[in-house]
Amino acid sequence: MTAQLHYTPEIARQTRPIYESLRHVIPEVEWGVHAPYIAAINKLKREMNAVLLVHNYQTPEIFHGVADYTGDSLGLARQAAETDADIIVQCGVHFMAETSKILCPDKTVLIPDLEAGCSLAASITGADVRLLKERFPGVPVVTYVNTSADVKAESDICCTSGNAVRIVESLGVDRVIFLPDNYLGRYVAAQTGVELILWHGTCEVHERFTGAELRDYRKRWEGIQVIAHPECPPDVLEEADFVGSTKGMIDWVGDHRPNRVVMITECSMSDNVAVEFPEVEFIRPCNLCPHMKRITLPNILRALETRTHEVHVAPETGARARRAVEAMLAVA
Incomplete structure (x- = not known):
């Protein structure tokens, strides 16, 4: 102790x-x-x-x-x-x-x-991916990094919210299986001509935001800029001034230096970014990630x-998953 x-x-x-x-x-x-x-x-x-x-x-x-x-x-x-x-x-x-x-x-x-x-990692298993591959033979599997090692091991390539569109388009195919975030998948599908076969997973933090909530921010705070994570529902992204990964959101604040901004994502991120940009007023929607x-x-x-808690991945699983992660890093 x-x-x-x-x-x-x-x-x-x-x-x-x-x-x-x-x-x-x-x-x-x-x-x-x-x-x-x-x-x-x-x-x-x-x-x-x-x-x-x-x-x-x-x-x-x-x-x-x-x-x-x-x-x-x-x-x-x-x-x-x-x-x-x-x-x-x-x-x-x-x-x-x-x-x-x-x-x-x-x-x-x-x-x-x-x-x-x-919640995203818990929404899908390696067995689920194997069943999808049987149902759609030959269709490459793009897996969000918010997944277990077992799921990554069944994938062709991983992605993050920041590079998902680039990863999907890098495969040069007309159709991919995109797992597991349904909202991120719908966002990616709108940015590319590739057909995406989607799963039903969602982030328990981002799924709670609504477009009505964003409209209320605009009514309450004049001139506020709204930036959102692509794990949010479509009606949220339609209301946003910018959509991007957490890094993309930080970069956007640094580039634009808005007078007032609300970051539609986990609320501790606003505190962290506010340290770097004290001149920006951050309105904080307090959706916390309990994990x-x-x-x-x-x-x-x-x-x-x-030296606790040590994380272990079975060697064979790790080797297969590493190919998918390294394929992402090679593109990104």
């Missing part, structure tokens, strides 16, 4: 530069709780030659306090493939940790909470101290 940590003057001094950048998203009264864990994690990861891969949906004290690399699923996959660290701590959800293990089978990959899952929020500073520290 992790010993009780105390906020000492030395820890306050060590972590002050981090807090100065987070001042307008984390109240100072909370910093005394976070800072001892941040100091301990940053010290221990250096000693262990460990890196922390942190997804855009993590809370600011994790995202800005202890991350070595931050990004969307594609960005974190790239960093996993390139790191020379001995240990990867995946501060995201389980399929992301599996992807790191698929790309780095000889490294130790840890996830702070094994229950950090994903991402299972990752905390205390259980990150515990993962490092005890």
Whole structure:
């Protein structure tokens, strides 16, 4: 068990530069709780030659306090493939940790909470994909990275929300099986002439947004810009000023510097982006991902101290899944 940590003057001094950048998203009264864990994690990861891969949906004290690399699923996959660290701590959800293990089978990959899952990954199995391949013989399978290793192993190529259109078009065919996000698939289908055979999976965070909610934002906040993730329903995307992956949304804010913006995605991302662009007013729709929020500073520290929970992928499954992930990286 992790010993009780105390906020000492030395820890306050060590972590002050981090807090100065987070001042307008984390109240100072909370910093005394976070800072001892941040100091301990940053010290221990250096000693262990460990890196922390942190997804855009993590809370600011994790995202800005202890991350070595931050990004969307594609960005974190790239960093996993390139790191020379001995240990990867995946501060995201389980399929992301599996992807790191698929790309780095000889490294130790840890996830702070094994229950950090994903509604999309849970919506489909490798057996489901095999049945689809029997039903549509010869049709290539494009699988969103938000899937298990077993599903990736049955796929021809993976994609993310940021490169899905490019991946589909790279195959040079008229028809593909696109799994498992139905809303992302419908968005991709509208951007390309390729016929997509879709699955019924959805993201439990993004599916809750509605077009009416976006129209209400425009009524309540004059001049607001609305940017949305393509995992949202079609009526949401029709109302948005920009549609893109989490990286695409961050880049859009950086390029356009709107006076006021609402990011239609998991709400911690607004806090993280607000740190980079303090002059932009972020209206925060608070749809939280319960799985991402299972990752905390205390259980990150515990993962490092005890080397738990280690993620394993069967070698044969990992080898087949790696071909699909590497095919994506070669295109992207």
